[in-house]
Amino acid sequence: MLLRLRNLFAGVWLTFMVAMGAHAQSAVVIVSSDDGAAYGAAAQALVQELERGGISRYSILRMKASEWRDARPQPPRLYVTLGTEAADLLARLVPGAPVLCALLPRNSFEAILLHTGRKVSSQFSALFLDQPAQRQFQLIRLAFPAARRVGVLWGPDAAKDGGDWRTQAQAAGFQLVDAEVGKQELLFPALKQVLDGTDLLLAVPSPQVYNSHTIQNILLTSFRANVPMMAFSPAYVRAGALLAVYVTPSQVGVQAAQLARAVLEGKTLPASGVYSNDFHISVNEHVAHSLDLALDEQDLSRRLRQREALP
Secondary structure (H helix, E strand, O other), rough: HHEEEHHHHHHHHHHHHHHHHHOOOOOOEEEEEEOOHHHHHHHHHHHHHHHHHHOOOEEEEEEEHHHHHHHOOOOOEEEEEEOHHHHHHHHHHOOOOEEEEEOOOOOHHHOOOOOOOOOEOOEEEEEEEEEEEHHHHHHHHHHHHOEEEEEEEOOOOOOOHHHHHHHHHHHOOEEEEEOOOHHHHHHHHHHHHHHHHOOOOOOOOOOOOOOOOOHHHHHHHHOOOOOOOOOOOHHHHOOOOOOOEEEHHHHHHHHHHHHHHHHHHHOOOOOOOOOOOOEEEOOOHHHHHHHOOOOOOHHHHHHHHHHHHOO
């Protein structure tokens, strides 16, 4: 009987605490698309960085997108979404507080703006997952100084950026050789066109081009053409790309916390989306050796940070 009463009391207390949490205002609410490892790492780093900045853990609420949709807690001072699904949900439901969208590529954020009618502003901004073109061309110059012609394949979602990339390529001393892939069956003719006469293939995030079904054949075709690839994922480096520059989920969490803390201190979110200040470089040593290149990840990172004047 006593055990039953204790269990009943515990259940009532838990229900009360959940209800109180739903109505108490939080400083920051983190809404993740799901509970995958990347979202967990980003959220953990975000919370730890906020705590280092003096924000109490008890004023930070974490939940999945499905939980937020059902609970709809009182609007905090700031929302931070992790992943495309969470960003899309809060864009459509206009939650009544500024929203920082993180852990998603720029193209995904722009697609959300397009189909929800939202505008990027200090009330709805983003920290992009992909790397800026200038950083990638600077890394190519450091890692592969003999390169002159850089090949790029555009998916339908990325082709609109071609003009900006050509400008950045020319500024870094490269000629951009590009082709658009409109349909899956046109991928490999476009790839062979781009590889013809180029020194390096620069992989730009586009799920229509680079995905688990195509990456091995793209790498094999590039290898046979003696054209190395610079990718955007460490998984692609393990699969055979020469190198990659990318931001880790933990790095995203730290910078998202820095932007969030600025909002809590009375500032606003960036009026346009921003790229990560931090990054990580991975090198496939076997591929580098086959090209007679001596590449060191830490040295490349240090030199690239010097060029960008980053700490």
